[in-house]
Amino acid sequence: MKTSSGFWVAYARNKGAVFGLAIVAVVVLMALFSGVVFPESPWEMVNAPFLPPMSDGALLGTDTLGRDIAAGIAHGARMSLWIGLVSTGVALLIGVSLGAMAGFFGGVVDDAIMRFTELFQTIPNFVLAVVLVAIFTPSSTSIIAAIAIVSWPPLARLARGEFLSLRSREFVQAAITTGQSNLTIIVRQILPNSLSPIIVSASLMVATAILLESSLSFLGLGDPNQMSWGYMVGAARTVIRQAWWMSFFPGLAILLTVLSLNLIGEGLNDALNPKLARKGR
Amino acid sequence: MSFISYRFRHLAAASLLALAVPALSPSVPSFVSPALAADTPARGGTMNIIVQPEPPMLQLGLNQQGPTQTVAGKIYQGLLTYDEKLDPLPSLAKSWTVSEDGLTYTFKLHENVKWHDGKPFTSKDVIFSTTKFLPEVHSRARANFARCESITAPDDNTVVFKLKEPFPAFIRAFEVASAPIIPAHLYEGTDYRNNPANATPIGTGPFKLKEWVKGSYIHLVRNEDYYKPGLPYLDNIYFRVIPDAASRALALESGQVDQSQYNDIEPFDVARLKEVKSLNFTTKGYEFIAPVSWLEINHRVKPLDDKRFRQAIMYAIDREFIRDKIWFGLGKVASGPFNSSTKHFDSSIVPYAKNVDKAKALLDEMGLKPDAKGVRATVKLMPMPYGETWQRLGEYLKQSLKQVGINVVLESTDVAGWVQRVSNWDYEITTNFTYQYGDPALGVSRTYVSDNIRKGVMFSNTMGYSNPKVDELFTAAAKENDAAKRQAMYSEVQKILVDDVPVVWLLEMQFPTFVSKKFNNVITTGVGVNESYDSVYLSKP
Numbered sequence: 001m002k003t004s005s006g007f008w009v010a011y012a013r014n015k016g017a018v019f020g021l022a023i024v025a026v027v028v029l030m031a032l033f034s035g036v037v038f039p040e041s042p043w044e045m046v047n048a049p050f051l052p053p054m055s056d057g058a059l060l061g062t063d064t065l066g067r068d069i070a071a072g073i074a075h076g077a078r079m080s081l082w083i084g085l086v087s088t089g090v091a092l093l094i095g096v097s098l099g100a101m102a103g104f105f106g107g108v109v110d111d112a113i114m115r116f117t118e119l120f121q122t123i124p125n126f127v128l129a130v131v132l133v134a135i136f137t138p139s140s141t142s143i144i145a146a147i148a149i150v151s152w153p154p155l156a157r158l159a160r161g162e163f164l165s166l167r168s169r170e171f172v173q174a175a176i177t178t179g180q181s182n183l184t185i186i187v188r189q190i191l192p193n194s195l196s197p198i199i200v201s202a203s204l205m206v207a208t209a210i211l212l213e214s215s216l217s218f219l220g221l222g223d224p225n226q227m228s229w230g231y232m233v234g235a236a237r238t239v240i241r242q243a244w245w246m247s248f249f250p251g252l253a254i255l256l257t258v259l260s261l262n263l264i265g266e267g268l269n270d271a272l273n274p275k276l277a278r279k280g281r
Numbered sequence: 282m283s284f285i286s287y288r289f290r291h292l293a294a295a296s297l298l299a300l301a302v303p304a305l306s307p308s309v310p311s312f313v314s315p316a317l318a319a320d321t322p323a324r325g326g327t328m329n330i331i332v333q334p335e336p337p338m339l340q341l342g343l344n345q346q347g348p349t350q351t352v353a354g355k356i357y358q359g360l361l362t363y364d365e366k367l368d369p370l371p372s373l374a375k376s377w378t379v380s381e382d383g384l385t386y387t388f389k390l391h392e393n394v395k396w397h398d399g400k401p402f403t404s405k406d407v408i409f410s411t412t413k414f415l416p417e418v419h420s421r422a423r424a425n426f427a428r429c430e431s432i433t434a435p436d437d438n439t440v441v442f443k444l445k446e447p448f449p450a451f452i453r454a455f456e457v458a459s460a461p462i463i464p465a466h467l468y469e470g471t472d473y474r475n476n477p478a479n480a481t482p483i484g485t486g487p488f489k490l491k492e493w494v495k496g497s498y499i500h501l502v503r504n505e506d507y508y509k510p511g512l513p514y515l516d517n518i519y520f521r522v523i524p525d526a527a528s529r530a531l532a533l534e535s536g537q538v539d540q541s542q543y544n545d546i547e548p549f550d551v552a553r554l555k556e557v558k559s560l561n562f563t564t565k566g567y568e569f570i571a572p573v574s575w576l577e578i579n580h581r582v583k584p585l586d587d588k589r590f591r592q593a594i595m596y597a598i599d600r601e602f603i604r605d606k607i608w609f610g611l612g613k614v615a616s617g618p619f620n621s622s623t624k625h626f627d628s629s630i631v632p633y634a635k636n637v638d639k640a641k642a643l644l645d646e647m648g649l650k651p652d653a654k655g656v657r658a659t660v661k662l663m664p665m666p667y668g669e670t671w672q673r674l675g676e677y678l679k680q681s682l683k684q685v686g687i688n689v690v691l692e693s694t695d696v697a698g699w700v701q702r703v704s705n706w707d708y709e710i711t712t713n714f715t716y717q718y719g720d721p722a723l724g725v726s727r728t729y730v731s732d733n734i735r736k737g738v739m740f741s742n743t744m745g746y747s748n749p750k751v752d753e754l755f756t757a758a759a760k761e762n763d764a765a766k767r768q769a770m771y772s773e774v775q776k777i778l779v780d781d782v783p784v785v786w787l788l789e790m791q792f793p794t795f796v797s798k799k800f801n802n803v804i805t806t807g808v809g810v811n812e813s814y815d816s817v818y819l820s821k822p
Contacts (some may be wrong), residue, residue: 043680049606064549066676138693220672224691235669239549272514 010271017267020260027257030079034074042075042227043067053085053245061245063236069246072227073253079228080257083144083213084206090148091209092202095155100186103163104157114160118155125150129212133221140223143216147209170223196272200265207261215255229254326819328800329538330810331529331545332499332520339490339499340479341461342410343418347543350458352520354811356397356502357484359457360388360407360440363807365568367624367719369452373402373462373485373812374440383447383762384791390438394508396464397483403436404473409465411442418473421718425454447762450720453624454806456569459718467670487513487815497522515817530554538641539797542810548609548670550616551793553631561798564611564791566809571620571724574612574714576662576785580745582709589643589780595633596640598678604788607673612788617723617779620717620789622807625758627770630779640685649686657686661709664691666699671712674787704739714790715740719807721771722759722780729783746783 012018042047051058051067060069103112120128132146166172167190175185214230216222222231229250235244332348341353360374369377373387394402413430416424426432428451431443444451456462460487467478482490485508488501499520503513521538523529530550532538536555546554555562576594584590600614616632619625649657660682664675679689681775689710693700702708717724727740731747749775758770796803796809802816 041680043681045677065673065680084575134695140629153442201629220669221693224672224675235673238547238669241548 007271009266013268014263014270016263017270020263020267023256023260024264027077027253028079030074030259031078034071034078038068038071040068040071042071044071046071050243052243053249060249061243063232063246064239064243069232069249072232073229073250075227076229076232076250076253077257079140079223079226080210080213080254083140083147083228084210084261086207087144087147087213088152088202088205090144091151091155091205092198094148095152096159096191096198098152098221099156099159099161101165101192104167104182104186104190106164106167110160113156117156120153126212126215127242129216130221133216137222138216138221140226143213143221143223146216147212150212151205151209153206155198155201158197158207159194162197163190166190166193196268199274200269201274203261203265204269207258207265210254211258211262282498302541307521322515322801322816322818323821324511324516326800327514327517327519328814328817328819329519329521330540330542331523331532331538331542333529333545335496335522336499338479339482339493340736341458341476341482341484342463343474343780345419345421345458350497350811351542352501353355353461353482353484354382354457354486354808355488355518355814356482356486356490357457357461357463358486358813359455359460359462360390361452361455362812363453363456363569363719365455365565365622365807366566367622367807369455372455372457373407374455377452379452383449384444386442386444388440388442388449390440391508392438394483394485395506396465396466397489397504398467398544399506400464400466402462402464402485403437404440405437406462406465407440408432408434409469410463411460414463414468416461417462420452422460422725425451425460425723434765441798446721447760449762449764450722450759453719453723456719457813458811486516487813488518491517491642494687511754511813513813513815515814526550533557533560533795536797539800540803540810541793541795543670543792546795547668548607548611548793551609551611554793554795559798562797563794563796563804565696566794566804566807567792567801567808568622568807569719569809571623571719571792572616572714572716572718573618573620574712574787574790575615575705576787577708577711577713578744578784579709580783581706582660584647584649585660585709587647588781589647590649590658591785592633593640593643593685594682594687594785596636596643597687598681598785599635602630603674603677607670607677608752608788611752611791611793613791615786615789617775617786618729618784619721619771619775622789623717623725624720625768627768627772629772629777630775637684644686645815651686655686656688659690660687661692662689663699663708663711665712666694668698674712700739703743704737704741706736706743706745712787713784726755726759731777744783746781748777749780751781753779 045066046068047058047062047066049062049064051062053059053061055061058068058070060073062068098113102110129146129150132149134144136142141192172185172189175189213228214233217228217230218234220234222228232250233247236243240247298494322425332352334348336349336352338344338345339349339353339356341349341357355396358373360372361369362372364370373390373394375391376389379386390404392409396402411426416426423786428444428448429442433441437443464483467483468476482813487504487507489504491502492500501518504518507513522655523532526547529541529545533541533546533554536559554560578585580586585752604610604612604614613621614632616630651657659677662675662678665671675691682689703711715724715728728742729746730742731751733742734745735741754770754774756772761767761770792805799820801818801820804810806812
């Protein structure tokens with residue numbers, strides 16, 4: 001309990017992080033209650049096309065086909081968060097387990113895993129994601145898979161570094177001497193002690209994943225049956241000279257969410273590495 | 282990109298200098314009627330035209346993609362061209378007669394016509410093109426000229442086509458892209474596709490290829506030996522390659538280019554450019570190709586095989602909305618299989634209007650009752666991957682079909698995948714459009730007759746639609762010499778098709794053409810921007 005409140009005090013010292021948390025909370029609420037506030041499908045053409053913001057029945061205006069932009073943003077939040085969280089989860093699973101093995105076992109295993117990781121790191125992230133989604137035809141699953149596949153290498157490197165340094169500590173040596181199995185040592189001893197940098201980079205990774213998903217949808221590689229912010233910007237960019245609001249509001253949603261997640265990441269970093277934070281200030 | 286635009290700016294600056302004087306002097310007030318203001322055409326001037334995408338080659342016999350036609354239509358010529366009503370006009374042929382029985386077509390050719398390399402053009406070139414060259418490399422021409430029993434040349438300036446059986450549409454088979462005349466002296470006895478002459482096209486047209494800087498521009502210059510005295514008027518035509526849609530609109534707006542055609546300008550930019558004072562806007566000049574768009578439906582999949590289901594789709598969608606909101610007003614709601622600008626269109630056919638109740642009633646009649654979620658049936662729609670307008674259409678269709686209980690799952694694809702899947706019948710519903718080439722026997726029947734159900738062939742009867750009565754009427758009408766009888770058959774076939782709904786017709790598509798007001802006589806025929814431009818002239822300052 002004490003540590004938990006200490007964590008919050010450290011976190012709250014970073015005003016930006018608190019702001020970020022507030023925005024993300026709003027986005028989460030939007031995602032949770034979009035179905036209640038906007039029961040109609042966001043694809044439904046509910047109003048006249050090209051209505052500017054503050055029009056009757058369309059707070060943020062309507063798009064080229066008369067779809068409600070506010071509904072699109074609320075439902076898009078669901079898609080963005082879903083993709084962000086799930087793909088980060090998958091990336092964590094791949095990255096941390098590979099990194100842990102590399103760092104813990106060292107030697108040939110380490111070499112093999114690191115060369116494999118480098119293979120992915122040499123290919124530009126976004127290009128690989130585009131190719132993967134294009135090959136497997138755009139759908140939520142293929143997008144999540146593509147984002148996870150391009151996102152895990154940095155996590156693997158991070159986890160490897162942590163494991164490498166912790167592996168030679170006394171408590172690990174002690175665990176080895178007492179005859180604990182490798183798996184127990186990795187999961188029970190080292191992993192909990194290397195979590196803080198991983199959590200920080202995972203929070204940043206959610207932001208990157210949301211950006212990646214938006215970029216894919218912007219290029220028309222989104223799931224054609226799911227409303228998403230990137231899709232909204234992409235579809236509206238052609239009429240930006242006639243109707244700014246169609247791309248502005250979803251663009252703002254992406255900006256705020258990604259910014260907030262980055263701020264949260266920073267706040268977490270401060271809270272989890274208090275020494276680092278004090279030095280920085 | 283930046284390299285191209287840099288280069289382009291240089292050239293544009295040069296041509297801008299040349300035009301600086303006319304641009305500064307007061308222009309003719311726009312309210313003066315053209316007849317009064319019309320100046321006598323004079324020689325000179327340079328026209329800049331957008332070409333997009335860049336054509337792969339300019340040998341029109343070997344390649345008939347849209348951009349190739351627009352450029353090569355100035356270099357090559359056919360025997361005939363066609364006015365807005367699709368009646369024939371002279372081109373390389375100065376006159377023609379069709380025998381009473383409809384079997385013999387005799388063309389008198391212009392005399393003193395020279396190829397761009399100075400060699401004389403004669404009936405031998407026509408014989409070579411129509412019996413050897415085109416049948417080998419041009420599928421549409423092959424089908425048309427295969428109907429000939431013999432093609433002969435009694436003298437240097439006469440060509441006689443003798444048909445095996447009457448085929449009244451034959452008179453519309455001589456447009457420049459349908460049957461370009463190719464120089465026999467360069468191609469006879471060679472491997473046509475690998476002939477080095479393909480890189481330097483030699484035609485009889487009013488303009489010759491001077492230079493082609495790949496990725497930048499194609500420069501045509503006046504053919505001084507053109508057979509029409511005093512023509513052409515223009516000195517140069519530059520075709521500018523501008524890959525980016527926004528840059529194209531900007532180039533047109535700023536006067537760097539004088540003309541755009543087909544899909545150069547995106548529908549959403551059209552309204553804005555219509556307001557630009559220096560530009561004329563028209564949708565004319567596409568009568569010969571007369572595109573019609575539709576939902577292509579695979580009749581091999583249930584419940585799409587039931588005509589009531591297809592009728593329900595027809596009733597469920599609002600095609601005026603599609604035209605006004607998705608195509609920004611470009612196009613006409615199609616009443617049926619024939620484009621209203623083509624021959625034999627029956628104007629008595631009433632287009633389906635949106636009627637949700639009727640659609641639901643038809644589905645009820647089929648026994649498709651809505652389940653707990655209101656879904657009666659689920660179908661897959663794969664929008665044509667031709668840009669976002671088609672994507673918007675897919676989204677619109679999904680929503681409007683949902684209103685009647687048809688759940689649509691959208692599928693994504695790329696161009697190669699789309700062609701592959703549609704031509705191999707591996708789809709449920711897709712969007713598509715085809716050209717009609719002036720006559721139902723040339724461009725319409727191919728979509729609906731059952732002997733054109735050919736796996737692996739795009740733009741054939743990929744739906745698998747088969748109705749013996751339709752087959753019979755199309756075959757008989759194509760051979761019928763009597764115009765009234767032919768019309769009766771075509772009217773009947775239109776009625777049957779409209780009731781059967783083998784495809785769900787959407788729009789008679791219109792393409793926007795913008796032409797600078799400085800140029801006159803630009804869009805004058807049903808062949809439009811693919812014309813020779815021999816009488817286009819620049820207004821005097």
